[in-house]
Amino acid sequence: MSNRSRILRLSRYKNAALRLKSLNFLKVFSDNLADATGVTASQVRKDFSIFEISGNRRGGYQIDELLTQLNKVLGKDKLQKFIIVGVGNLGRALINYQGFVKSEIKIVAGFDTDPAKFNRKAEALILPMDELPGFVKTNEIELAILAVPEFAAQECYDKLKSAGIKGILNFAPIRLKSDDKVVIHNLNLETEFENLIYFVNTKTEPTD
Amino acid sequence: MSNRSRILRLSRYKNAALRLKSLNFLKVFSDNLADATGVTASQVRKDFSIFEISGNRRGGYQIDELLTQLNKVLGKDKLQKFIIVGVGNLGRALINYQGFVKSEIKIVAGFDTDPAKFNRKAEALILPMDELPGFVKTNEIELAILAVPEFAAQECYDKLKSAGIKGILNFAPIRLKSDDKVVIHNLNLETEFENLIYFVNTKTEPTD
């Protein structure tokens, strides 16, 4: 019913609607969103109908109302607190990433094994791993980012799981599997690079 | 014929084969790769047949030979040089990312507008934007990473395109479109987070 591609499209519709709103649009048609995101108008309406997002025949969709509904589906109607395990190059970059400031995504703490990285004064705390279960519990954290080297990934995953984390965005270069306790979203940077390289080499338009 | 998902699967087969090789496997069956990557054995064989990767009836696939062929498709048979535009948190993290050391991916230079970031002594140079076209030309660079804020993305894209770049991995939070000159692979971190959040909230297994 709702596969990953469909949710990715909803994010794009949301971003397109946001941009059109900033251009003072008050309403959009499925055709506008289709143009802006590179899909068909049928697809837009189909996606909306699956999430029971409805508009006005002849009048399109009110942008504000549409954004409210898309944000709700995408969990942007409330602050989503993340912790991050592994404060290396990538971990630190995500903690400081400016792209999240307007969004409802916040990384509230990082965890690492290296005492040199601990920091209890920064806005996002950097704490030792053994404080993770307590922090997760008292702050009611459900979401985590895993940004450790391959060798540490499985062990950290186990710790996150037993701490009660419900969803993990995994940047470690090893594919973790979702189970009914934890949803995993694997994001392997090398794989993304390889994908680009393939399409450049063959010069065929990627269909996604 | 070869969509993005298929290439992603090839990367996974490659990674699985690499892991099995490190366990001293000499050959693998489609069934092994299927188990390791979570797809069906039919899918593995179908994917291979599309890329004319063949094995031995009854004998499976020789790992070394398989890796050679997969690496070739994925462009890992030669060093892939990237430049990066935008040396902020994310840009710097990618330059220093340890996950690429064993792979044939290398970021050879970064470009930025901020003089405080310039560095002609580091292994990966950080140079001013106006040296980009010359650098690309003399070093025969075809691939780039775009890691600038949204407002700068379009302008930087234009510069990369006119410098002759053939493929861009775009981390800027705006969707760029491929054309017949440049292949674009958009990677929007906020979108990836939203995807995870959706599946955690609905607790349905993502199908990708």
Add this chain to the structure above:
DNA sequence: TAGATTGTTAATCGATTAACAATC
């Protein structure tokens, strides 16, 4: 040889698109 696995064809499944009645 008998048994096991590939490579490929045909069947199935699911996602996208087209079409159009409903309706504002």
Add this chain to the structure above:
DNA sequence: TAGATTGTTAATCGATTAACAATC
């Protein structure tokens, strides 16, 4: 009202899976 756009159904398309002949 006439015209335009949604919402939904039916048709199409493409990707995945099952099945099995080929063959090592």
